[in-house]
Amino acid sequence: MKRRKFLKTSITAAASLSAFSTRAWGKQTNQNSGFFIGTPVLPEYLFDKGIANSLDAMQEMAGINTVMTFSHDHVFNQYQKNFRPKTDENGKEYTNIWGKSDPALYPNPEMGKQDPTAKYAGRDVLDELWAEAEPRKMKVYARILEPYVITGAIPGFEEFAEVDVHGEKGKNVCFNHPGYIRYWEAVIEDLVKAHPYLHGFKFGQERAGPFLAALGKNTAGTCFCEHCLKLAAERNIGIEGARKGLIELQNYGNSINAGKKPIDGNFTAFMRLLFQYPDMLKWEQFWMDSRENQRKRIYTQIKNINPNIQVGWHIDHGMTWDLMMRASWDYGKMGPYSDWLSVAVYFDSMGRRSLGHYQRNYEKILFGDADQRYSYPMYLSMLGYDPELEPTLHQHLEKDTAFSSDYVFQECSRAVKRVNGEALVYARPGFDMPGYDCNVSPSQVYEVVTKALEAGVNGLWCGREWDELKPENAVAFGNAIRDWEKKK
Ligand SMILES: [Zn+2]
Incomplete structure (x- = not known):
């Protein structure tokens, strides 16, 4: 995942253009709206571009009333060369800890220390954000993505x-x-x-299970x-069966990828493995439950310190294309430890990303008994998407192709129904993501946001990251919500 640092045409600067301000929300027009309209924004963007300017632009263009930024972003080192932090245009490394920190709280004090030579070390993005957000009646959320790869960014993770x-x-x-x-x-x-004014917090990760x-x-x-x-023994999971099953599962897939088709067919051979090693299914659920237990601990701890903080979870984009993940990660069970869920429906990057997932796991292996002409539409159907409405496999192979607004509707609708009112569902339609050549138009954004609202979501995040958005698309996002509210 490579993220573009800044737009060539600054979204902040563009907000001052009259062409946008006449069409957009206008300053603080969202104040009476109780509807949740947030945007995620990178801390370096806020510091580099100016917090006050950025918040004004968010309000004027898209009616944003909640801003969320990283307090810790070691996760990005996973995607950088030599696992180093991100850098500015001059190659200066940014800090990974974006606020004041007390190393004495950590089992190893080195874990909580900033690199004093890093850019913006010594400043606190949440404090500075709150100073500008409060007079604008905007809310401040912090977020962290789990830095699950051992990169050396956090001392002691090797253990x-x-x-x-x-x-x-x-x-x-x-x-x-x-x-x-x-x-x-x-x-x-x-x-x-250290941040008692925080309105919300989001945590999550982008890793799936061993299966x-x-x-x-x-x-x-x-x-x-x-x-x-x-822990597995306490759950009466047959450890050796799970171990052997996972080894055989790896061999099964690698063998097919090497061109050896099972005599009984891929599906039968796969089912035979599951019958022979049922403990590997339990192992997959155990791994996923361990992941969810991390959320439960975080939820309980935050509520014990400050029950006002709205605790929510990053629902990885993979949830919208990964059938296995859906089976072991059930929206229907998350309510007791969730105030809200951020459902990633990045319709522009969905084409290439889901294609990669299909090619790695389904095309040759799990659905390899069928020709791709049949298996790709079936894959979409099993995910709950209409193959007649979505781009064809051929189109995806030709160029990056965005998914339809129906994809956003179906996935938001599934989340709303499964969560069943036990937590709020905030859709996060990502668009203008760098590296994807989809050229999303304002009318596409407007339609997608409208469809998410039709699906019954309780709020929306504007984009994957604010700094990625074309100004006209941010405006279209806001207009869709404003028009929806007028209709109510
Ligand atoms: Zn372990």
Whole structure:
């Protein structure tokens, strides 16, 4: 995931153009609207471009009433060369910790220390954001994405490594390692106590379970560390069956990828593995439950410190294209530890991203018994999308092609129905994402936002990141909500 730092035409500067201000919301027109209209924005954008200017632009263009930024962004080192932090245009590295921090709270004080030489070290983006947001009657949310890859960005993470089916240390951290659990307890305490005005917090990660990690890939299934083995035994999971099953699953996929088709067909051979090693299914759910237990701990801890903070979760874009993830990660169970859910429906990047997922797991392997002419429409159908409305496989292979507004409607509708009122559902339609050549138009954005509202969502996030958006599309986002509210 490579993120463009800034738009060539600054969205902040564009807001001052009369062409936009006449069509857009206008200053603070959203004040009487109780509807949640947020935007995620990168901390370096706020500092580089100016917080006051940015907030004015958000309000005027899209009626934004809630701004969310990273308090910690070690996660981005995972996608950078040599796992280093992101840099500005002059190559100066940004800080990974964007606010004041108390190293004494951490099991290893080095974990909570900023690099004093990094750009913007010593400043607190949330404090500075709040100083400008409060007079504008805007809310401030903090967010963190889990830096699950061991990059060296956080000292001591090597000790928390997952262990794979062969007993080798993996490249990711284990949810159940006591040291890792203590690290998050320290981060949450540090963050929440130092920022008592926070209205909300979002956490999440973009990693899925051992099942698809192993199927036809080079990575062996995890996590067989001592802590996981103890918990798995308490759940009466057959550890050796799960281990053997994950090894066989990896062999099964790799063998097909190498051109060896099972005599009985791919599907039958796959089902045979599941019948033979049912404990690997339990293992997948155990891994996912361990992931959700992390959220439960965070939720409880935040509510104990400050019950006013609205705690929500990043629902990874993969939820909209990954059938396995959907099966083990059930919206219907999240209500008791969720105030809200941020549902990623990035309709522009959905084409290439879902195509990659289909090609890696379904085209040759799980649905490999059928020709792609049949299996791709079936894949979309199983996800709940209408193959007649979405671009064809051929179109995706030709060029980046956005999914339709019906994709957004179906996925938002599924979330709203499964959550069943136990948490608020905030749709996050991503558009203008860098690296995807979809050229999304304002009318597409308007339609997508309208469809999300028709699906019954309780609020919306404007874009994946504010800095990515074309001004005219941010305006279209706001106009769709304003028009919807007028109709009510
Ligand atoms: Zn483990």
